[in-house]
Amino acid sequence: MLQAMTLNADVPARVTLESAAGVATLTLNSPALRNALSLAMIAALSDQLDALAGRNDIYAVLLQAEGPAFCAGHDLKELTAHRNDPDRGRAFFDETMRACSALMQKIVRLPQPAIAAVDEMATAAGCQLVASCDLAVAGPRARFCTPGVDIGLFCSTPAVALSRNVAPKHAMEMLLTGAPIGAEEALRIGLVNRISAEGARSGALALAQRIARKSPQAIRFGKQAFYAQREKPLAEAYDLASAVMVDNMLAEDAKEGVAAFLEKRAPTWARQ
Incomplete structure (x- = not known):
């Protein structure tokens, strides 16, 4: 799990946008980074959400990802690089956590429903991203975890979104053990709405299109x-x-x- 969270911060972050029939699809497209929430990725996603919030022709927003992970959480190499700052990284850590927390709240405040489509692993702040969306669809291979405890870093900010989605004891088990859960368990505890056998993207798009037909x-x-x-x-x-x-x-x-x-x-x- 630590390997999934250790990333190359030299690869630029990208978020792509497509729209059709009232549904906007945002794709985290930094597969080499495992779509980690670096400051650049947070800013890119935040900018896209700001633009979509003002569009009256968009009725639902689908959030998906390219590559081997939905989102690997924060970019640990980017964070670690700032430990050599005069303040041992405090200012950069604070900036990152505040920016990430603002992003999650922006999803909640987005006028349109946001639907996460998760086909692979959503780790730490990546799991937080899923929990912050209004709805979530998992593919059969989807996995979710908050493994900060494995590296001495309790997932306190992911806990905010997670504890608002699942019962406290389920949330605490994920946070205290760091153990990944599969799609079936995520469905059972309420972290996702459904599992799509055809893949999360297909299931989430069908759900988004159904919502887009409403008032x-x-x-x-x-x-x-x-x-x-x-x-x-x-x-x-x-x-x-x-x-x-x-x-x-x-x-x-x-x-x-x-x-x-x-x-x-x-x-x-x-x-x-």
């Missing part, structure tokens, strides 16, 4: 409200959700959708 206004209202209410006490959560329902009811898509239901016809959603 974009409703999806945007709903995603924002889902994460906002989850952090509140019960009464406050219902107050927030009730207010969102009122705003949603006043939106054009709700007017059209209810009318279409009553008139027994297919709705025509407001789209760009």
Whole structure:
């Protein structure tokens, strides 16, 4: 596992974008780096998400990867190189962790649903990336782990996303042992939504296309409200959700959708 996390920081990071039928596909495309979250990769992915957030013609975002790993977590060679800095790397470590945490929150705040397609290994911050997405589809060979404890580095930031996806004892077992889990176990504990026998990309694209056919206004209202209410006490959560329902009811898509239901016809959603 340590070998999967030890990477060559000299290879440039890339994130490619394709879009069709309302679905944007972001591909982590630094296979020689095992798609590690170097600062360059974090910045590239963050920039793509910023651009997609403002696009009204995109209704779902698919996140996938090229190469032998979905994402190997942080680039340990890049981090280690800064141990020779006068502050022993503190400033660079802080910059990296803050940038990565901001990226994960950006995925949660993205107006469109984000779906991870994982066919290979997602390690440490790579597992965090999967857990930060709204949905995740695994291929049969997919593996997930938070192995920081193997190298004296507890995966504290991945724990934030992981503990919000699976039950505490499942999260702690992954964090305390560092042991990888397969697709079936990830499905059982709720880290992924489903396993696609044809591969994660195929299954995730089908899911994204299904979501893209729904009301974009409703999806945007709903995603924002889902994460906002989850952090509140019960009464406050219902107050927030009730207010969102009122705003949603006043939106054009709700007017059209209810009318279409009553008139027994297919709705025509407001789209760009």
